[in-house]
Amino acid sequence: MTATTATTPRAGQQRARILDAAQACFVRDGFHAASMASIAEAAGMSAGLIYRYFESKNAIILAIIERQLRDKLDNIAKLAEDPDIARKFVDFFGRLRRGDPDVVNPALLLEIGAQATRDPQIGAAMAHSDRAAAAALGEWLRQITRARGLALDDAGIRARGLALQCLFDGLAMRAVKDPDLDPALLAAALAAVLPQLLASDPASPHSRETAEP
Amino acid sequence: MTATTATTPRAGQQRARILDAAQACFVRDGFHAASMASIAEAAGMSAGLIYRYFESKNAIILAIIERQLRDKLDNIAKLAEDPDIARKFVDFFGRLRRGDPDVVNPALLLEIGAQATRDPQIGAAMAHSDRAAAAALGEWLRQITRARGLALDDAGIRARGLALQCLFDGLAMRAVKDPDLDPALLAAALAAVLPQLLASDPASPHSRETAEP
Amino acid sequence: MTATTATTPRAGQQRARILDAAQACFVRDGFHAASMASIAEAAGMSAGLIYRYFESKNAIILAIIERQLRDKLDNIAKLAEDPDIARKFVDFFGRLRRGDPDVVNPALLLEIGAQATRDPQIGAAMAHSDRAAAAALGEWLRQITRARGLALDDAGIRARGLALQCLFDGLAMRAVKDPDLDPALLAAALAAVLPQLLASDPASPHSRETAEP
Amino acid sequence: MTATTATTPRAGQQRARILDAAQACFVRDGFHAASMASIAEAAGMSAGLIYRYFESKNAIILAIIERQLRDKLDNIAKLAEDPDIARKFVDFFGRLRRGDPDVVNPALLLEIGAQATRDPQIGAAMAHSDRAAAAALGEWLRQITRARGLALDDAGIRARGLALQCLFDGLAMRAVKDPDLDPALLAAALAAVLPQLLASDPASPHSRETAEP
DNA sequence: TATGAATGAGCGTTCATTCAT
DNA sequence: CATGAATGAACGCTCATTCAT
Numbered sequence: 033m034t035a036t037t038a039t040t041p042r043a044g045q046q047r048a049r050i051l052d053a054a055q056a057c058f059v060r061d062g063f064h065a066a067s068m069a070s071i072a073e074a075a076g077m078s079a080g081l082i083y084r085y086f087e088s089k090n091a092i093i094l095a096i097i098e099r100q101l102r103d104k105l106d107n108i109a110k111l112a113e114d115p116d117i118a119r120k121f122v123d124f125f126g127r128l129r130r131g132d133p134d135v136v137n138p139a140l141l142l143e144i145g146a147q148a149t150r151d152p153q154i155g156a157a158m159a160h161s162d163r164a165a166a167a168a169l170g171e172w173l174r175q176i177t178r179a180r181g182l183a184l185d186d187a188g189i190r191a192r193g194l195a196l197q198c199l200f201d202g203l204a205m206r207a208v209k210d211p212d213l214d215p216a217l218l219a220a221a222l223a224a225v226l227p228q229l230l231a232s233d234p235a236s237p238h239s240r241e242t243a244e245p
Numbered sequence: 246m247t248a249t250t251a252t253t254p255r256a257g258q259q260r261a262r263i264l265d266a267a268q269a270c271f272v273r274d275g276f277h278a279a280s281m282a283s284i285a286e287a288a289g290m291s292a293g294l295i296y297r298y299f300e301s302k303n304a305i306i307l308a309i310i311e312r313q314l315r316d317k318l319d320n321i322a323k324l325a326e327d328p329d330i331a332r333k334f335v336d337f338f339g340r341l342r343r344g345d346p347d348v349v350n351p352a353l354l355l356e357i358g359a360q361a362t363r364d365p366q367i368g369a370a371m372a373h374s375d376r377a378a379a380a381a382l383g384e385w386l387r388q389i390t391r392a393r394g395l396a397l398d399d400a401g402i403r404a405r406g407l408a409l410q411c412l413f414d415g416l417a418m419r420a421v422k423d424p425d426l427d428p429a430l431l432a433a434a435l436a437a438v439l440p441q442l443l444a445s446d447p448a449s450p451h452s453r454e455t456a457e458p
Numbered sequence: 459m460t461a462t463t464a465t466t467p468r469a470g471q472q473r474a475r476i477l478d479a480a481q482a483c484f485v486r487d488g489f490h491a492a493s494m495a496s497i498a499e500a501a502g503m504s505a506g507l508i509y510r511y512f513e514s515k516n517a518i519i520l521a522i523i524e525r526q527l528r529d530k531l532d533n534i535a536k537l538a539e540d541p542d543i544a545r546k547f548v549d550f551f552g553r554l555r556r557g558d559p560d561v562v563n564p565a566l567l568l569e570i571g572a573q574a575t576r577d578p579q580i581g582a583a584m585a586h587s588d589r590a591a592a593a594a595l596g597e598w599l600r601q602i603t604r605a606r607g608l609a610l611d612d613a614g615i616r617a618r619g620l621a622l623q624c625l626f627d628g629l630a631m632r633a634v635k636d637p638d639l640d641p642a643l644l645a646a647a648l649a650a651v652l653p654q655l656l657a658s659d660p661a662s663p664h665s666r667e668t669a670e671p
Numbered sequence: 672m673t674a675t676t677a678t679t680p681r682a683g684q685q686r687a688r689i690l691d692a693a694q695a696c697f698v699r700d701g702f703h704a705a706s707m708a709s710i711a712e713a714a715g716m717s718a719g720l721i722y723r724y725f726e727s728k729n730a731i732i733l734a735i736i737e738r739q740l741r742d743k744l745d746n747i748a749k750l751a752e753d754p755d756i757a758r759k760f761v762d763f764f765g766r767l768r769r770g771d772p773d774v775v776n777p778a779l780l781l782e783i784g785a786q787a788t789r790d791p792q793i794g795a796a797m798a799h800s801d802r803a804a805a806a807a808l809g810e811w812l813r814q815i816t817r818a819r820g821l822a823l824d825d826a827g828i829r830a831r832g833l834a835l836q837c838l839f840d841g842l843a844m845r846a847v848k849d850p851d852l853d854p855a856l857l858a859a860a861l862a863a864v865l866p867q868l869l870a871s872d873p874a875s876p877h878s879r880e881t882a883e884p
Numbered sequence: 885t886a887t888g889a890a891t892g893a894g895c896g897t898t899c900a901t902t903c904a905t
Numbered sequence: 906c907a908t909g910a911a912t913g914a915a916c917g918c919t920c921a922t923t924c925a926t
Contacts, residue, residue: 042910046910059362060363061363062277062359062360062363064275064277064278065277067894067895067896068895068896068897069894069895069896077911077912078911078912078913079896079897079912079913080897080898080899080911080912080913080914081910081911081912083896083897083898084909084910084911088896088897089896089897139358139359139362139363140359142355142356142358142359142418143355143356143359145352145355145418145421145422146275146352146353146355146356146359146421147275148421148422149352149421150273150274150275150352158422159422159423162422162423187430187433188433188437190430190433191430191433191434191436191437192434192437194419194426194430194431194433194434195412195434195435195437195438197415197419198411198412198415198416198418198419198434199408199411199412199415199438200415201414201415201418201419201422202410202411202412202413202414202415202416202418203411203415204418205355205358205411205414205415205417205418206407206410206411206414208358208359208361208362209358209361209371209372209375209414210372210375213407217400217403217404217407218407220400220401220403220404220407221403221404221405221407221408221411222408223404224401224404224405224408224441224442225408225412225438225441225442228437228438228441228445229437229438232441255885280919280920280921281920281921281922282920282921290886290887291886291887291888292887292888292920292921292922293886293887293888293889293922293923293924294885294886294887296921296922296923297885297886301921301922302920302921302922468889472889485788486789487789488703488785488786488789490701490703490704491703493915493916493917494916494917494918495915495916495917503890503891504890504891504892505891505892505917505918506890506891506892506893506918506919506920507889507890507891508918509917509918509919510888510889510890514917514918515917515918564788565784565785565788565789566785568781568782568784568785568844569781569782569785571778571781571844571847571848572701572778572779572781572782572785572847573701574847574848575778575847576699576700576701576778584848585848585849588848588849613856613859614859614863616856616859617856617859617860617862617863618860618863620845620852620856620857620859620860621838621860621861621863621864623841623845624837624838624841624842624844624845624860625834625837625838625841625864626841627840627841627844627845627848628836628837628838628839628840628841628842628844629837629841630844631781631784631837631840631841631843631844632833632836632837632840634784634785634787634788635784635787635797635798635801635840636798636801639833643826643829643830643833644833646826646827646829646830646833647830647831647833647834647837648834649830650827650830650831650834650867650868651834651838651864651867651868654863654864654867655863655864681906706898706899706900707899707900707901708899708900716907716908717907717908717909718899718900718901718908718909719901719902719903719907719908719909719910720906720907720908722900722901722902723906723907727900727901728899728900728901886926887924887925887926888924888925888926889923889924889925889926890922890923890924890925891920891921891922891923891924892920892921892922893919893920893921894918894919894920895917895918895919895920896916896917896918896919897915897916897917897918898914898915898916898917899912899913899914899915899916900912900913900914900915901911901912901913902910902911902912903908903909903910903911903912904908904909904910904911905907905908905909905910
């Protein structure tokens with residue numbers, strides 16, 4: 033009880049140390065297969081000590097999940113300040129390949145998604161994060177499309193936001209399936225979808241093709 | 246040893262029964278949390294008997310993974326026969342919500358992706374499946390774009406294929422995050438991306454926007 | 459679940475084996491200090507196997523408690539068939555000193571009493587056993603006193619039953635405090651209380667002494 | 672080493688504080704289940720500090736046990752000054768039900784008895800306390816029976832003393848089994864045994880009944 | 885072929901105890 | 906004198922796997 037609410041600087045540092053170690057273990061082994069002993073070893077402390085700072089292994093998993101979802105939301109928020117999202121994704125792949133620990137880990141994101149279908153608490157956290165992401169993306173889309181002289185109603189914004197979210201999440205899976213993806217190819221792929229999504233008129237002739245099989 | 250290579254009809258049936266049971270357990274509990282006992286119970290047999298047909302739990306996981314990847318590949322192959330992929334995805338969501346057991350399970354797909362980063366064997370299987378999917382998609386893209394009067398070089402095909410794969414995988418994550426997604430909204434989102442991807446000229450003015458921030 | 463309800467002969471034997479081993483460990487170490495490993499060793503099996511027959515250590519403790527309380531109740535029931543309860547108690551001490559495993563263990567009885575104040579389930583089991591014992595003792599008292607020409611109302615029966623129960627329970631504590639108690643001394647002590655309790659008129663002059671300090 | 676022998680006033684107060692806290696925890700949780708952390712919290716100090724005043728948790732248990740046995744002995748000594756022991760017991764039940772912390776706790780007494788069969792040190796302490804109690808009771812019995820004109824030899828004194836001890840200890844178990852016992856019923860039960868024990872001639876006709884089944 | 889009893893290693897967790905501060 | 910961070914050895918329990926029947 034006091035464990036999770038301790039707020040001394042020391043406690044905060046220890047909690048951070050544990051979370052960093054846990055994240056490394058979770059990335060390497062998965063939530064379930066990572067043992068408290070391995071986390072303790074990675075954190076350079078005894079297993080028992082972890083319980084002074086976290087109630088249970090599950091609490092650590094949840095903290096990691098919340099941190100990852102928060103980081104992901106931050107990334108989306110930062111898109112608003114920099115409209116060149118294609119370059120953002122290319123950069124993301126580069127940092128991931130270099131093993132940058134601060135990057136949101138795609139394997140973890142996938143596992144979180146899988147767990148969200150089983151653990152209601154995780155599911156709620158993910159749903160909440162997702163709604164926030166959708167709102168942020170929608171607001172950004174409204175601004176950028178208006179700036180480009182495109183008038184979209186709410187439904188149009190939601191549809192394009194959804195498409196963008198699918199694209200983003202799909203890139204996480206891509207990072208897992210092919211971490212050495214050629215940056216130029218990725219850039220080309222993004223160039224093939226993003227422009228229309230951000231600017232073209234959905235009422236143009238092309239857009240009706242799928243509706244006329 | 247010979248267990249996994251037994252080829253009598255009986256053995257094949259048993260293996261299928263076990264795999265069906267295992268898949269249900271894996272979807273419900275995850276690879277790690279599903280116990281051999283629960284799989285045996287779901288398969289209506291004793292735990293010991295499973296070892297006559299599979300060397301280990303890991304072998305079952307691998308078989309399930311291969312089956313899921315094969316099913317996914319089949320789905321992609323079927324796209325070639327029916328160009329209305331948007332409707333395919335809407336249908337997919339509908340079947341998923343109705344609990345159709347034959348549909349490729351998104352939660353499993355995510356977990357497979359996560360495991361692929363840890364287990365080289367799974368990683369290889371996934372990479373192989375992914376390359377095959379890319380090839381199939383590429384061939385289909387080449388045909389459909391040519392039919393629409395669009396001449397794309399190899400790089401263009403690869404780029405659009407990659408974009409499509411991201412979109413497909415992103416829909417799996419979407420199914421997990423929001424299984425009750427409004428079909429109309431999904432259709433609109435797909436209508437906003439697919440047409441250009443399948444027909445528009447990548448050299449059009451719009452497509453160069455992201456390259457000129 | 460099925461563990462506690464398995465009813466094959468084999469399962470019954472195993473359960474009995476575990477209970478016997480557990481009882482020996484509980485007598486030697488106490489409920490809490492006895493480890494599952496020690497019980498397993500005493501039962502000649504692995505610790506994990508115990509869980510096929512009992513849901514938890516607590517379930518074993520409860521089973522032992524219920525068995526002890528049942529045995530104790532049986533002992534009281536047998537008193538009714540043999541009015542020489544003094545000799546019964548002397549015999550009890552003799553068997554206890556000889557280490558007879560079938561005798562209700564006094565140390566265990568004391569620990570059960572202590573636990574009954576903490577665990578509601580144990581408390582309920584003990585209260586139930588105690589009420590049954592009081593009823594049996596009361597019925598026996600009614601018969602024996604009537605046979606001796608003593609007419610006692612309900613209150614009188616209850617009072618003497620209560621006194622008897624205190625005496626019995628006190629003998630358990632005595633067995634713990636002084637297991638080598640001289641049988642002759644015990645017999646004399648019982649001879650000093652039992653006769654009046656079972657036959658004398660409570661309205662006799664002597665009986666009012668404590669009421670007139 | 673010197674920890675347990677420190678004799679400054681401060682040290683004495685601290686030790687008392689720890690013992691009071693420990694007793695409350697032991698009553699609530701039992702010797703084994705009470706943790707040093709909970710004792711420290713109840714005592715309003717850190718867990719580490721306790722080790723300045725007691726060598727180990729076991730030393731605390733032993734101190735508590737000795738204190739309880741000493742208190743119990745005091746109670747018996749006080750009987751000598753007030754012959755109305757029946758009222759004493761009724762009072763005891765009343766105080767127990769009101770949660771008076773100064774009363775010897777019956778649950779603790781039972782647990783001490785159980786531990787006495789396992790730990791030789793506790794067994795010795797209990798045996799010593801028991802012998803002292805028997806001696807005090809014997810002396811008191813000698814006086815009270817003589818005052819009532821009853822000449823008892825040593826064997827007679829010992830026998831009645833033993834009977835009394837059983838009765839007392841049985842009341843501890845009674846307090847545990849039925850803490851809400853009706854005071855009137857208890858008084859009646861005591862009235863049914865005590866008078867004969869304290870005054871009647873053991874050679875009277877009734878006393879030979881159990882010897883002639 | 886099929887069972888399910890049995891094992892043993894490992895899991896998450898607790899806690900008496902120590903010690904640097 | 907006093908703290909509470911830290912340890913390490915247990916603990917109760919689970920489960921993939923084996924094997925006699």
